[in-house]
Amino acid sequence: MAVYLLRRLLQSALVMLAMSVIVFIGIYAIGNPVEILISPEADQMERERAIRALGLDLPLWMQYLSFLKNALQGDLGRSFVFNEPALQLILQRMPATLELAFGATFIALLVGLPLGLYAGLKPNSFGAKTVMAGSILGFSLPTFWVGLMMIMVFAVQLGWLPSTGRGQTVEVLGLRWSFLTWDGLQHLIMPAMNLALFKISLVIRLTRAGVRETMLMDYVKFARAKGLSPARVTYVHVFKNILIPVVTVVGLELGSTIAFSVVTESVFAWPGMGKLIIDSINVLDRPVIVAYLMMIVLMFITINLLVDLAYSALDPRVRLEGK
Amino acid sequence: MAQTPTANDASPVLEVRDLQTHFFTRAGVVKAVDGVSFTVRRGKVLGLVGESGSGKTVTGFSILGLVDAPGRIAGGSILFHGQDLAKLSEEEMRQLRGNRIAMIFQDPMMTLNPVLRIDTQMIETVQAHAKVSREEARQRARDTLGMVGIPSPEERLKAYPHQFSGGMRQRVAIAIALLHRPELIVADEPTTALDVTIQAQILAEVQKLCAQTGTAMIWITHDLSVVAGLADDLAVMYAGRVVERGPVSETLDAPLHPYTAGLIGSVPSRNKRGEPLRQIPGMTPSLLNLPGGCAFRTRCPKAQEKCRQDPPFGELLPGREARCFFPYNVPAGEAAA
Known part of the structure; x- marks a missing residue:
């Protein structure tokens, strides 16, 4: 296990390194931030000085090496725009995105698993058919449209929920969280539901397919032949087997939600990382973009590792070996 | 060996009478089990033999109440110590399953x-x-x-x-x-997926345990050689029906029904070296499209015009029943059908 983890860490470091090269070259290819950052009225002297101050006069490989050297010391560069450390900018906005993504995933599992289980156990019932038809809507309705409709119904017409912002936050562990206050929670519900809609459908369909497949297995029939209660057969024998594909997909989904919940964040004016990265791309704020992408890579690596660890907990046939 | 009267002394644990388990599919009603009757006694092993698709496994699942939709028990009774299992509620059945009636499945890997x-x-x-x-x-x-x-x-x-x-x-x-030391075990080809040495060990083990605990057993198999050494009685199934029933040794020595005779003839060790292996001509008919009358008549060497009618299931020799108009090994004039 220790060997396995060590190997995974080494692999992760290599992936990070490779990603940093790709990201750096990619950003360089997009365009020159100088054109955007420096006012057109600036004279040649001022231009030269600004370029040198930003380190943009050096050749690409030297810029990369100095980035790498600083990155290893935990410094991912300063934002050209805000003149603040890029990492700090991202970390400030991270709690908002994290609570949104985890909230959405939580809702997806809370709603998706029972509905999927129901649809799988009683596939021919009216309820199951309704659930499956509904899940198609969840897949196909565009997020931004659903978000706008939710605002119209719940914020504008019914006035039940606030439509924008994070509401009241409290500081825990040096970061500001809104899900810990009642006001913040109210602000969180709609965007989280909006993000969760697609995931609920995904979990429903995965769970249903898994249940349908597992119910046909001999071990389920054998469990029934042992005289176990239907509840025990379903919640222990069937459920534990279908969790494996669900965990895989939900893990990956969680990662992409954290990284790319831009649409929902924009619709609900949720001050998360998605908003930051879009703004930074617009003004070619290279350090922020690079730092953001590196953070995302790190996060995916971590999530994948956690998913693999979850596998070994769920399926005894999976062994984590240092191969 | 003479008919052993002791075989009938022990009290019946299970009496299946005219069991019908049908599957109501879109293509039509599949009569997987269509009028099956047999009795299992305390401490005895009944061999339930037949080809794939003859309804052996469905019979086993019917006894445990594990037939899934679109199938259901459409008729007949399954008397377990006189209590009809076909009439019990799901919860009452659950309390019996794994407790007083247990089942062993075919593929231990699954x-x-x-x-x-x-x-x-x-x-x-x-x-x-x-x-x-x-x-x-x-x-x-x-x-x-x-x-x-x-x-x-x-x-x-x-x-x-x-x-x-x-x-x-x-x-x-x-x-x-x-x-739970069950009174009845339904074993559905439990040794088919195992290699021969393991098979022999398990058979010996099961025989010993049954004798020790007085457990009755239904041993479902397509392998006559397994049944020969293990079972006391034999019920041969074809196309959802029992076509022959009787004590094992007599049935194997002198089968009544042409299908039983064909099955015995198909066991490779009974064939002489150099001769082509014997087999029953044709294939098991589709249960959706059974020939009328005797279901075996299209493959039967003794089939005649009369076989277009349903042959009755009757006692042709003492203690031995078959569903056939023209059985083997019955002295002329003794056929009581």
Whole structure:
């Protein structure tokens, strides 16, 4: 296990390194931030000085090496725009995105698993058919449209929920969280539901397919032949087997939600990382973009590792070996 | 060997009478089991023999009430100590399953849940029917594992199914079936997936356990050589019906029904070297499209015009029944059909 983890860490470091090269070259290819950052009225002297101050006069490989050297010391560069450390900018906005993504995933599992289980156990019932038809809507309705409709119904017409912002936050562990206050929670519900809609459908369909497949297995029939209660057969024998594909997909989904919940964040004016990265791309704020992408890579690596660890907990046939 | 009257002395544990289990599919009603009758007595083994698709397994599942939609028991009765199982509610059936009636499945690689430890799978079975503590249940599981010949049962309890070989897994499955000392075990080809030496061991083990505990058993198989050594009585199924029934040795020595004769003739060891292996011509008919009258007549060497009518199931010789107008081995004039 220790060997396995060590190997995974080494692999992760290599992936990070490779990603940093790709990201750096990619950003360089997009365009020159100088054109955007420096006012057109600036004279040649001022231009030269600004370029040198930003380190943009050096050749690409030297810029990369100095980035790498600083990155290893935990410094991912300063934002050209805000003149603040890029990492700090991202970390400030991270709690908002994290609570949104985890909230959405939580809702997806809370709603998706029972509905999927129901649809799988009683596939021919009216309820199951309704659930499956509904899940198609969840897949196909565009997020931004659903978000706008939710605002119209719940914020504008019914006035039940606030439509924008994070509401009241409290500081825990040096970061500001809104899900810990009642006001913040109210602000969180709609965007989280909006993000969760697609995931609920995904979990429903995965769970249903898994249940349908597992119910046909001999071990389920054998469990029934042992005289176990239907509840025990379903919640222990069937459920534990279908969790494996669900965990895989939900893990990956969680990662992409954290990284790319831009649409929902924009619709609900949720001050998360998605908003930051879009703004930074617009003004070619290279350090922020690079730092953001590196953070995302790190996060995916971590999530994948956690998913693999979850596998070994769920399926005894999976062994984590240092191969 | 003469007809042993003792075989009928023991009280019947299970009496299946005219059982009909039908599957209501879109293509039509599939009569997987269509009028099956047999009796199993205490401490005796009934061999239920037939080709694939003859309805043996569905008969087994019917007894345990495990027939899934679109199938259901459409008629007949399954008397377990006189109580009709076909009329019990699902919850009453559940209390019997794994407790007084147990089942062993065909493929040991598939019958144990891959993600649960052996102890979990055994303890839950104990606790499903007996109000005992976890520790007591565990002890019972350990003792039963030892009984079926699993070495160091205490350690093996903590293992997962994939850590066992096929033969060992089948022993675990048998141990699970034996946990509550059932009065009846339905064994659905439990040795088919195992290699020959393991098969012999398991057969010997099962025979011993049955004799010790007085458990009655229905041994479903397509392998006559297994039945020959194990069973007391034989019921041969074809296309959802029992076509012949009687004590094992007499039936194998002198079969009445041409289908039984064909099955016996198909056992390779009975053929002479150099001769082509004998087989029953044709294929098992589709249950959706059975020939009228005797279902076997299209493949039967003795079929005549009369076979277009349904032959009755009757006692042709003392203690021996068959569903045939023109049986083998019945002296002329004695056919009472």
